Amino acid sequence: QGQLQESGPGLVKPSETLSLKCTFSGNSLTNYYWSWIRQPPGKGLEWLGYIYAGGGSNYNPSLESRVAMSIDESQTQFSLSLSSVTAADTAIYYCVGRLRGTFGLWGQGTLVIVSS
Amino acid sequence: QMTQSPSSLSASVGDRVTITCRASQPISIYLNWYQQKPGKAPKLLISDASNLQNRDLSRFIGSGFGTDFTLTINNLQPEDFATYFCQHHYEIPWTFGQGTRVEMK
Numbered sequence: 001q002g003q004l005q006e007s008g009p010g011l012v013k014p015s016e017t018l019s020l021k022c023t024f025s026g027n028s029l030t031n032y033y034w035s036w037i038r039q040p041p042g043k044g045l046e047w048l049g050y051i052y053a054g055g056g057s058n059y060n061p062s063l064e065s066r067v068a069m070s071i072d073e074s075q076t077q078f079s080l081s082l083s084s085v086t087a088a089d090t091a092i093y094y095c096v097g098r099l100r101g102t103f104g105l106w107g108q109g110t111l112v113i114v115s116s
Numbered sequence: 117q118m119t120q121s122p123s124s125l126s127a128s129v130g131d132r133v134t135i136t137c138r139a140s141q142p143i144s145i146y147l148n149w150y151q152q153k154p155g156k157a158p159k160l161l162i163s164d165a166s167n168l169q170n171r172d173l174s175r176f177i178g179s180g181f182g183t184d185f186t187l188t189i190n191n192l193q194p195e196d197f198a199t200y201f202c203q204h205h206y207e208i209p210w211t212f213g214q215g216t217r218v219e220m221k
Contacts, residue, residue, distance in 0.1 A: 044201070044212055044213070044214050044215050045158065045201055045203070045212040045215075046211075046212070047209060047210045047211065047212070058208055060208075060209040061208075061209060062209070094157055100163070101146065101148070101163065101164065101205045102148050102160050102163045102205075103148070103150070103158070103160060103203070104160050104169075106157035106158060106159070107157065108156075108157060109157055
């Protein structure tokens with residue numbers, strides 16, 4: 001299996017949109033459900049949503065109005081957008097591959113700080 | 117909602133440690149356990165309540181069904197000091213427990 005690598009700005013201003021990209025080093029994005037999970041520093045884990053090859057998606061209802069995910073199969077990449085961010089959105093953001101009900105493949109995570 | 121307890125515990129090498137996770141509604145066996153070390157992403161330990169992902173880690177035992185689940189670590193090793201999270205995948209949204217930090221006594 002391949003590896004995952006998150007990329008994107010580490011600092012976002014309040015009320016703006018957080019945008020992150022995840023690149024999979026494997027050959028194809030099929031077979032997995034691709035999720036984003038975040039973790040505020042020193043705190044627990046929150047699943048944000050998933051997208052799969054073909055573009056189907058499902059988001060955490062608590063964030064559904066602000067979250068959007070997209071997928072680019074030709075580039076083996078998928079992306080996260082989180083709008084209208086506040087300080088509460090400061091967290092380490094992980095891109096994760098889900099297979100057979102488990103989050104088995106994790107990126108290293110990227111810290112995003114929301115601050116003016 | 118997943119309620120994990122305790123939030124932290126202190127133990128020594130060689131101890132047996134037990135962490136519990138309670139679901140707010142029955143979730144059958146759809147419960148996974150993860151281990152996270154400082155500065156690292158979580159790592160899957162056990163899937164579907166009792167399926168150990170790495171046979172070399174046989175000291176980790178998962179059990180439970182419905183609403184009550186347990187992760188037991190037998191003969192605690194130095195590399196086991198970490199934070200452990202449970203996570204259900206019964207229905208959307210998939211949620212995690214708050215975590216249990218296992219510290220060295």
